Amino acid sequence: MTYKTLLRRVVTAAVLIGLVLLFAVLGSPFPEVGIFIVAAVCLTEWLLIFVKQATPGQKITESRLFWGVSGAIYIILACWGGLFIYQNFPMGVSFWVLASVWAVDTCAFGVGYALGGPKLAPTISPLKTWSGALGGVAGAVLVTLVFQLLGFIPGGLGMLVLHAVALAIIAILGDLLESAAKRKLGIKDASGLLPGHGGLLDRVDSLLAVWLVGALLVLLVGGTA
Secondary structure (H helix, E strand, O other): OOHHHHHHHHHHHHHHHHHHHHHHHHHHOOHHHHHHHHHHHHHHHHHHHHHHHHHOOOOHHHHHHHHHHHHHHHHHHHHHHHHHHEEEHHHHHHHHHHHHHHHHHHHHHHHHHHHOOOOOOOOOOEEHHHEHHHEEEEHHHHHHHHHHHOOOOOOOHHHHHHHHHHHHHHHHHHHHHHHHHHHHHHOOEEEEEEOOEEEHHHHHHHHHHHHHHHHOOOHHHHHOO
């Protein structure tokens, strides 16, 4: 890991968050189209993982079949969660989720790289640290403050900060979940689609978790905006 890698990820996140703010101002229908693209690409990458590693004449183990089917269902349900949020909340909420998740990923990476310290889950993802996790939470809170200030998301500041912290925790757990799945399957990246970043699935693993858990919590608790 180098400063060049860190700079590349920071710049990428900054550009993406800037585009999200621009789309939010213009009222773009990007989320709906984008979610379908994410679902199609991620499912394709997940399928290719098994096709590439398949050995002629080798039987598919129950464990491998479980991860394959579970992963596909997870991706589909998570993308449904993204559509649910987009269709039932103001558009600014969908953009807030995107920007917050990217802030979590980038700040966790940057702060963890700069400060180091105790590992968050060494057996699953050896590079992740507690300092990075706290940095990710701070990133989500900062983005939330900006969106609230600009009037893109409804609600009081205190409640929004709590939502940001919850989102960050879910995003970090989603990242760890994909890391665990890849470790189980013996792969590093879902694909080489994004040079220096792996596959699209590697970049949206946190987002998928937030979409799915967020939608399920809304259905359980009730209430949309």
